[in-house]
Amino acid sequence: MIPMFGYILSLIITIIIEFGIIWIFIRKDISKLFLYAVLINAFTLPIATFSYQNLINNFYLIETLVIFAESILIMLLLKKKYSKALLISFVANFITAMISLLFFI
C-alpha cells in the first residue's frame, strides 16, 4: 500500500472507532460528536505519528500523552468533568492502540 494512503486510512479508522466510543458514553447530538472526533484526531494523530517517527520511539509513552491531550479536548468540547473525559479518552485510545498493535505495528 502507498504509505500516505496508510496514514489516511489509519486516521479514518481511528476517527470511526473513537467516535463510536464517545457515542457510547454520550448519546446525544451525533453530528457534533462526529465533528469533535474528527477534529480531536486530526490534531493528535499527525503529531503522535511524527513524535513516534522522529522524537520518542516509545509507543506506550506517546499513547499516554495522547490520552491526556485528548481528555482535555473532550472535556472542553463536550463540556464534561475531567474524570469522565479522561475515562472516555482512555477507553477510546486503549482500543485504537490495541488495534494499532495488532494490525499496524
Next chain:
Amino acid sequence: MRNKLIILFAFVLVFSVFPQAVSADLIIPGTKSVNWCYEISNVDDYPNYVFVFNEERVTGHRVINQGDCFSFYKIGLTSIYAIPKTEFNESELNREFFEENNPQLIKSNIQLNAFGSVQENDPLQKAVITLDIISLSESSFGIQKSKVTYTYTDGTSEEKVFQSQEIMPEPSKTAIMPWWFAKFWYIILPIVAIVLIGIILLVRRLKK
C-alpha cells in the same frame, strides 16, 4: 534615481511574492540540500605527491590533505590531480595551471559530481563519499569510490559500499511520504484542527 528605485521596488516585490525565485539556483521547492563532501582515505600512502581538486566554475582549486572532506559548486565538474611534491608550488596554482597540457599535472580517471538534493522530509542529513587512490604513477592516476557514509536526522549513520562506480548506493532510510503530503499531514492538518477547536470554543464562549 527614480528609475533605480522603481526597479529596486519591483525586485523586492517579485521576490517577496515568489520567495522561491530567490533560491531557484540553490534549491528546488520541496527539496532540501544534503550536507555532502568527498574524502580521500589514503593520501598519506603517497607522501611524494600533493593532491589537488579543481572545479572550474566557482569553487576553484584546493589542496586535499589526509582527513579533509571537500565539496564544490553543485553544478561544477570537478577533477582530482596529483602533482609530484618536488614540482609543487602552491603560488602557481591558478586557472591556467589546470589546463589539459600542463605536464606537472597527473589527472585522475574520474570526475566528481555534487550529491544533489533530497525531498524536504527526507531523513538524510549528510553524505560523505570516500575515495581510494588505487594507482599512481608519473602518467596515470587511478581513483575509485569505495563507500558512502550516510548520516540521518535521528543521529544514526550507515556505510554503503559502491558496487558500481557509476551508481551511488541508495540510503536505507528515505522519506516515507511525498513532501507535500508530509507538510499537509504533520503541519497543516493539526493546525487546522486546533484552530477549528479554538473557534468552536470561542464562539461558544461569545454566545454565553
